[in-house]
Amino acid sequence: MTDRTPFFAGLTLGLAGGRNRRPNQKAAHLRPVYPPRQENHDMVADQINQQRQRIDEIDRQIVDLLNERALCAMAIGRSKNAGGLPEFAPEREQAIIDALERHNQGPLSGQSLRGIFAEIISACRAVQRPLRVAFLGPATTFSHQAAMRHFGSSCEFAPHRSIIDVFHEVERSHAQVGVVPVENSSEGQVSVTLDLFLESDLNVCGEIYARISQVLMSKEAAIEGIQRVYSHPQALNQCRNWLARNMPMATLIESTSTAAAAQKAAQEDGSAAVGSILAARQGGLNALAIDIQDNPHNTTRFFVIGRQKCPPTGNDKTSILFVTHHKPGMLFSALKHFADSGINLTRIESRPLKNTPWEYVFFIDMAGHVEDAQVRQVINTLDEETRLLKVLGSYPMGEPEAWNGAEQAV
């Protein structure tokens, strides 16, 4: 038995037969449901029926209201077209969700509400013009999942083979936005993405935090029969201890992506893949164990890139890059401006400057919007003191994905 019991095995995907479940432990949906005693039966049925009728009535009202909302969005879309404005307004979307969370009295959780409204806004965007979202593919990768969670499902999702292709698609206006990984809580910076910002004129107009839950998937029903495990090198790295403990005899084989690994596992007997639950579902594979990453809080941060700039929401971040003159104390002096102005830095990273050996470009994220007086002032000062300064964008502060253990082992 594995130490992270396969919650989805034999449950969501229905094929693995729960062989790895602990003895005497039945999944909730398998526990026998006894019919209520006869004298209660009619009363219970009556109560349920009443509430169901009420739900049917409410659902019809919701549909009517949703269509009324969609008509408003269509009218806004026409005005935006007439005024040459982009349909996608991330700051407005953030404001809507923040206001609704403040308004919410429960019992629905804030997280549920966010998910519901991400879909409602997505559908309303689609009646204006479907948002085309380029991402690092193929389908079912963690970039795809992050994009779907952030933008809702009523979008055109366009998978691309590389991060540079995602940048190019947005630069050429083939997609309105792109989703690119920028850093991972275990593996650090995604250097390709950082380097591309030096050349590109695209703006950062959003950030997405996605918790990475790695799943062991196979067409086999149990771990015991598996000899090979495929995955992207990063995913294999993230699960190295778990794989060594639970499948010491299996050969680990690198693939170009977690999605490609899932395809391989679907074709071969005795093989498994490490990747997303979405890949398991789409490939019709058994999820033999979930959350097998060694760090349970493994999170990737993505940037949403676009040609438009995002106005302030009141809760923003700004990303910049700069190259200092090659003199002592220049980095210290740059950072001191932030400290003196009380601006909170949330990330600092450096990359080598490709055409000047032993010189570096610094990437900084800070709390605040470039239109805030203090942020503006520090950036203006830095602009005068540095060799190069570029504001990559200001965008609504993202929320790390809630970790409620819902997907964890039973």
Ligand SMILES: O=C(O)C(=O)C[C@]1(C(=O)O)C=C[C@@H](O)C=C1
């Ligand atoms: O308020 C707008 O600007 C709209 O276009 C409406 C709406 C929405 O459905 O609420 C749709 C798309 C935008 O990205 C933001 C909000």
